[in-house]
Amino acid sequence: MQIADFKTDFLIIGGGIAGLRAAIGASRFGRVTILNKGVRGESSSKFAQGGIAAAVNDTPNEINSHCQDTLIAGKGLCKPNAVQVMVSEGPRRIQELLDWGVAFDKVGDQFVLAREGAHSKNRILRARGDATGNEIVKTLHRTISITDNIEIRNGHFTIELLMSQTEGGPPSCSGALVLDESNGELRRFFAKAVVLATGGIGQVFQRTTNPTVATGDGIAMALKAGAILEDIEFFQFHPTALALPGAPSFLLSEAIRGEGGQLKNAEGKRFMDRYHPDAELAPRDQVSRAILNEIRETGVAHVFLDVRHLDPHFIRERFPMIYATCLHHGLDMVDQQIPVAPSAHYMMGGIKTDLSGRTNVPGLYAVGEVASTGVHGANRLASNSLLEGLVFGARVGDVLESVSPKISAFSDAAMQIPVSWSAQTAVKWPEAYHRIQNEIKTTMWKNVGIIRSDHSVRRAISDCQLCADVLKNPPLSRLALETGNMLWASAALITSALARRESLGAHFREDFPERERSAVPEHSALTQKTLSEHFLFESLWTSDTRL
Numbered sequence: 001m002q003i004a005d006f007k008t009d010f011l012i013i014g015g016g017i018a019g020l021r022a023a024i025g026a027s028r029f030g031r032v033t034i035l036n037k038g039v040r041g042e043s044s045s046k047f048a049q050g051g052i053a054a055a056v057n058d059t060p061n062e063i064n065s066h067c068q069d070t071l072i073a074g075k076g077l078c079k080p081n082a083v084q085v086m087v088s089e090g091p092r093r094i095q096e097l098l099d100w101g102v103a104f105d106k107v108g109d110q111f112v113l114a115r116e117g118a119h120s121k122n123r124i125l126r127a128r129g130d131a132t133g134n135e136i137v138k139t140l141h142r143t144i145s146i147t148d149n150i151e152i153r154n155g156h157f158t159i160e161l162l163m164s165q166t167e168g169g170p171p172s173c174s175g176a177l178v179l180d181e182s183n184g185e186l187r188r189f190f191a192k193a194v195v196l197a198t199g200g201i202g203q204v205f206q207r208t209t210n211p212t213v214a215t216g217d218g219i220a221m222a223l224k225a226g227a228i229l230e231d232i233e234f235f236q237f238h239p240t241a242l243a244l245p246g247a248p249s250f251l252l253s254e255a256i257r258g259e260g261g262q263l264k265n266a267e268g269k270r271f272m273d274r275y276h277p278d279a280e281l282a283p284r285d286q287v288s289r290a291i292l293n294e295i296r297e298t299g300v301a302h303v304f305l306d307v308r309h310l311d312p313h314f315i316r317e318r319f320p321m322i323y324a325t326c327l328h329h330g331l332d333m334v335d336q337q338i339p340v341a342p343s344a345h346y347m348m349g350g351i352k353t354d355l356s357g358r359t360n361v362p363g364l365y366a367v368g369e370v371a372s373t374g375v376h377g378a379n380r381l382a383s384n385s386l387l388e389g390l391v392f393g394a395r396v397g398d399v400l401e402s403v404s405p406k407i408s409a410f411s412d413a414a415m416q417i418p419v420s421w422s423a424q425t426a427v428k429w430p431e432a433y434h435r436i437q438n439e440i441k442t443t444m445w446k447n448v449g450i451i452r453s454d455h456s457v458r459r460a461i462s463d464c465q466l467c468a469d470v471l472k473n474p475p476l477s478r479l480a481l482e483t484g485n486m487l488w489a490s491a492a493l494i495t496s497a498l499a500r501r502e503s504l505g506a507h508f509r510e511d512f513p514e515r516e517r518s519a520v521p522e523h524s525a526l527t528q529k530t531l532s533e534h535f536l537f538e539s540l541w542t543s544d545t546r547l
């Protein structure tokens with residue numbers, strides 16, 4: 001099979017908030033290529049509703065209280081220096097967004113600041129009510145369109161990272177192998193530095209708020225390239241996603257509860273004050289577990305989010321996108337209660353990085369949801385992830401200045417592509433892959449979801465191993481490759497969930513409901529080698545791309 005080769009200075013895989021912001025910074029030092037799978041802008045960033053948390057007035061008190069709330073929500077697992085960086089550099093990054101044209105909502109000349117669970121004060125900026133992510137992404141795209149040096153290639157599905165053997169040193173990352181979705185052809189992109197900004201892994205769960213692109217590709221690529229993952233067992237389940245038969249688990253922002261929305265069980269009774277003094281605004285993990293408990297006790301598969309006591313005009317104005325989506329599914333939220341249940345939402349851990357996005361693999365950087373800087377600990381504070389993407393995206397953009405000006409040479413020798421890929425480029429039976437994906441999602445939701453145990457996690461190991469056994473010799477197609485990536489990401493989460501024999505934040509083990517007695521909770525670390533102690537599929541889905 002013919003492979004077209006391309007050279008760039010900085011290759012950024014993923015065009016959500018983190019990748020776009022990193023690109024703007026890096027463009028000062030060289031040519032930047034952003035690769036996106038699918039259509040432009042399909043990302044979690046685009047769907048972010050609630051807003052972006054920031055100490056807007058940049059006073060020491062505000063910075064301190066935002067840091068404190070983040071640390072408390074993270075249950076002692078946050079890295080305080082990373083939190084300090086995110087919070088204290090936040091106001092500068094917000095000002096930048098304002099300069100580039102993001103119109104955060106205001107009343108008069110004052111920003112409207114919302115409040116969500118576990119925030120001690122109102123500090124969440126929003127744009128067009130509940131369309132904050134879309135507004136920010138649109139503005140970043142507009143800024144990029146007038147910035148020299150950046151090209152965006154959509155429909156470019158990145159398969160894996162290209163590694164170069166350096167004399168005496170560890171292999172370094174020098175590019176990526178990419179499938180051009182428009183014609184099924186392979187391309188190699190070579191770069192001085194590669195940035196993974198591929199977002200989350202929510203699609204490994206049956207119920208998720210994440211878009212279909214969140215299949216864990218970055219996690220799979222990083223593991224195969226030798227990167228270390230950190231705290232990957234901590235996965236946040238959002239308490240309130242739409243629970244209507246046949247409808248997607250569309251997110252109903254925590255801001256609805258912040259504005260006074262109430263949770264009621266199937267008997268029409270409020271219940272959160274029985275679980276936590278902050279009631280509906282308790283930390284997300286506690287609200288999710290409380291809802292699960294109510295569901296178990298009442299035998300009804302959802303609870304209700306009720307805003308009927310609030311001003312209908314205010315609801316329509318404040319949550320236009322949510323209101324329209326509910327209406328589309330036959331629910332007028334100002335007159336009717338909304339059936340809701342928890343849904344997989346956000347990956348707290350990820351590829352371990354330093355404060356400038358460097359991983360342990362030379363030449364490889366990671367930023368945004370796919371990375372673990374340590375700012376979220378065991379439980380992310382609401383609306384901190386857009387901020388993380390912006391702040392650390394900018395930091396990655398800055399650090400790329402120091403990357404060697406010499407593009408690593410690459411051999412013209414034909415790369416080894418697995419025979420099955422060159423022989424077969426289309427999926428003959430897509431339904432077979434959908435079935436495997438469904439099996440992964442079912443076992444992950446049931447066994448490694450909101451409540452876990454040694455027994456349930458081991459069940460997931462054998463289910464995923466069975467899926468891996470079926471998945472040999474993948475054809476060269478996005479569907480097949482994503483299915484493999486979902487397995488890698490699931491295996492990583494499973495392995496770490498099994499190893500952490502305690503309950504902490506979003507990781508709840510019913511067989512170890514208490515925290516370990518150590519003074520400070522420890523971070524977990526995972527590599528492909530650890531994975532192979534439980535799974536026998538490290539040879540699957542890997543082509544020999546060493547140059």
Ligand SMILES: Cc1cc2nc3c(=O)[nH]c(=O)nc-3n(C[C@H](O)[C@H](O)[C@H](O)COP(=O)(O)OP(=O)(O)OC[C@H]3O[C@@H](n4cnc5c(N)ncnc54)[C@H](O)[C@@H]3O)c2cc1C
Binds near residue numbers: 017037156158218386
């Ligand atoms: C419904 C919803 C609401 C949310 N609301 C909020 C909120 O109000 N506030 C907040 O702070 N956070 C919110 N979050 C979380 C937040 O949106 C995300 O954590 C954040 O946007 C992640 O940004 P990112 O740039 O890391 O990844 P993403 O925005 O997910 O972007 C990842 C990009 O990588 C690309 N990609 C992935 N794999 C490949 C591949 N193999 N090849 C090429 N490209 C690839 C994708 O196409 C995509 O463009 C929300 C999340 C969801 C799902």
